Structure formats: structure tokens, C-alpha cells
Amino acid sequence: MRILVTGACGFVGSTMITHWLTQGSDYQFVGLDNLQRPGSDINREKLQRLGVELYHGDLRHASDLAVLPKVDFVIDAAANPSVLAGLGDRGQSRQLVEHNLIGTLNLLEYCRTHQAGLVLLSTSRVYSIEHLTALPLTVAEHAFTLDTASLDASLSATVSSLGINERFSTQAPISLYGATKLASETMALEYGKTFGLPIWINRCGVMAGAGQFARADQGIFSFWVHRWAENKPLRYIGFGGHGHQVRDCLHPADLCKLVEKQLAESVESDKPRLVNVSGGIASAMSLAQLSQWCADRFTPEQVGKDDADRPFDLPWVVLDHSLATKTWGWQPTISTTQILEQLAAFAMDHPQWLKATGGDR
Numbered sequence: 001m002r003i004l005v006t007g008a009c010g011f012v013g014s015t016m017i018t019h020w021l022t023q024g025s026d027y028q029f030v031g032l033d034n035l036q037r038p039g040s041d042i043n044r045e046k047l048q049r050l051g052v053e054l055y056h057g058d059l060r061h062a063s064d065l066a067v068l069p070k071v072d073f074v075i076d077a078a079a080n081p082s083v084l085a086g087l088g089d090r091g092q093s094r095q096l097v098e099h100n101l102i103g104t105l106n107l108l109e110y111c112r113t114h115q116a117g118l119v120l121l122s123t124s125r126v127y128s129i130e131h132l133t134a135l136p137l138t139v140a141e142h143a144f145t146l147d148t149a150s151l152d153a154s155l156s157a158t159v160s161s162l163g164i165n166e167r168f169s170t171q172a173p174i175s176l177y178g179a180t181k182l183a184s185e186t187m188a189l190e191y192g193k194t195f196g197l198p199i200w201i202n203r204c205g206v207m208a209g210a211g212q213f214a215r216a217d218q219g220i221f222s223f224w225v226h227r228w229a230e231n232k233p234l235r236y237i238g239f240g241g242h243g244h245q246v247r248d249c250l251h252p253a254d255l256c257k258l259v260e261k262q263l264a265e266s267v268e269s270d271k272p273r274l275v276n277v278s279g280g281i282a283s284a285m286s287l288a289q290l291s292q293w294c295a296d297r298f299t300p301e302q303v304g305k306d307d308a309d310r311p312f313d314l315p316w317v318v319l320d321h322s323l324a325t326k327t328w329g330w331q332p333t334i335s336t337t338q339i340l341e342q343l344a345a346f347a348m349d350h351p352q353w354l355k356a357t358g359g360d361r
């Protein structure tokens, strides 16, 4: 099977391709990337050494897709993936929409031309900020935890101690980033239905692993571990400045195992087209707990506090992946501790990683 990976030189795209090629998969890869993300050029060289057919192109330009060879499936891992993206006042919001939504549209036209399937990597950021911030939480072991006893009955079908499921509200506001992803999901489902294309949408929770580019607003596990390893200052922002905010954590190699099943499914499949894909509650961790892990792994350090809340910050985001498990027999297998250890070892081997990949700003 020939597969086009967009954002091939990004963290998720390059990790997935490398995982498959080093596991002896017989997929053939074509990669596309505009190399806009600092650090993506490092992955370009690695992928070239693995023999990946790479194209320097931009999803915003349909003509960059027109020159690509025909493939059977596309995995879309190209985006500006930050929840703070598009907030600048010099046309950045339009740029975000062009990258993340017009890019998807151009890709869907490419899929239509070649009758290719699409795996779209979406995000937990499609879920309603208002509804997420209204969830009842308590604090236990330095982490927010869902107070299920105080949960409104109307929410019990959409969130549980396992996390937020696919029926949770996607009502705006969800951030500009979330909106481009939610709109991309809708367009992809429509193209799939209208033109008979196999479309799979994976709403991914936070992903992490060695080699991830990291900034405070994107790639938080990697950012935290690298900054700790490089002795750079860290701050708990918002929610009283205690670091109680919680995320789950998934390694892209686990995502590969689900995508393999989706690639092998027939176009007539009646399986749900959209699932949450996450490390789930078993992988969830607060920033304060992450700091404790870093203090044990490296040396103890003082974390600063800034209790001013920022727009789009959320206290507790854990995705319930039960539907993916039930539908595909899929489970994440790589624990958060294994992911953190992988990150820490990588950080020790790459002491200038944040500088090289734009994470020191």
C-alpha cells in the first residue's frame, strides 16, 4: 500500500513513518512537508536516509498536491497544532485557517482525484471550552480529578471517570485551532460520504515521545522534560499556580497500531468513522506530578507560579478511548512512565534540542 503522509517531517508524521519502516512494514511512503516548523528539517534528513520519497510542498497550495504521485491512503499529520495559533494581529488567524482547513480541503480534492482514503488526525481541542471548564473537579494527589458524584445528570452520557467521550459538546468557543479541526472533520466526513472515500477521524489526546518539538503551548510533556533537563525555568500558569492541571498522554507508535487497522478496513465498513484516540485515564498526569517525576529523574528544581488564568487553558482533559477499544480492539500499550523515560533519555542526548526546535522562546 502506498501512503502519503502530510506533515511527514513533524513529530507525529515522522515518528509514525519511522516506526513502520523500522518494524519491517511493507507500506511505501510519500511524504509532504513545508518545513515551517523549526526542527522539521532534522526529520527530513532522517526520512531521506530511510528512503522516503519526500516532497517540499505546502497544503495551502493545490498545485503542490497536483504534482504528487497517486497513493491509496493519506495520513494527514500537517497542521499548525497550537491552541494559541492564529491569535496574532498580522493575518495569523487567516494563515491558521489556510493551513489547517483549506489544507484539508485541498487534500480531500487530492483524495477524490485518486480515490484515496484519508486518516485525519484531529484533536481533543474540538470539545467545548465552556463545558470543559464547568466540569466538577476535586484535587487529589496534586492533580485535578473529575468529581463524578457532582456531575450533572445531563452530562453523564458524555463524560465519566474514564474521560470525555465522543458525545461531549463541541459547542463554540473551542479556540481557532479547535475550530479549524472540527470544520476539517466535517468536510472529511462529507467527502467520504459523497464520493465513496474511506475516511477515518482520530481525535487524538496529547501525544508525546522522543524527538518531539516542544513549546509551552504545544507538546507540553516534551517541553517540561526538556526544560527540566536543560535547567531552564518553568512556571505553573493559571488555576492558582499549583500545577494541578491534567492531560493524558499517547505515544504515536500506539496510534500506528490503530491506523493499521483502519487502513485495512473496507470502504463499505460500518464502523464509526470518528473515535477518540488517547492514552486515557491510565496515562493521565498533572504538571505537579510531572515535576515530581522530573525531580526524581534529574534533580529537584523550583517551579515558579503564575496564577493569572490564560484564555483556552483547561484544568482537566482526559479522553475516553472506549469506543476505539470496542470498535477496533485497540488499547494503548506504552505507559506515560515509558514515554517520559524515552523523553528524558533523548533530552540527555540532545542538550540543545529546545534551541534547535524553537522551544527556548
Ligand SMILES: NC(=O)c1ccc[n+]([C@@H]2O[C@H](COP(=O)([O-])OP(=O)(O)OC[C@H]3O[C@@H](n4cnc5c(N)ncnc54)[C@H](O)[C@@H]3O)[C@@H](O)[C@H]2O)c1
Pocket (backbone or CB within 6 Å): 006, 007, 008, 009, 010, 011, 012, 013, 032, 033, 034, 035, 036, 037, 040, 057, 058, 059, 060, 076, 077, 078, 079, 080, 081, 098, 099, 103, 121, 122, 123, 124, 203, 204, 205, 206, 207, 208, 213, 219
Ligand atoms: N502532538 C499532539 O499532542 C497532538 C495532539 C492531537 C492532535 N495532533 C495533530 O496531529 C498532527 C501532527 O501534530 P504534530 O505534533 O506532529 O505537529 P508538528 O508541528 O510536530 O508537525 C506538523 C508538521 O506539519 C508541517 N506543516 C504545517 N503546515 C503545513 C502545510 N500547510 N503544508 C505542509 N506541511 C505543513 C510542519 O512543518 C510540521 O513538520 C496535527 O494535525 C495535530 O493537530 C497532535
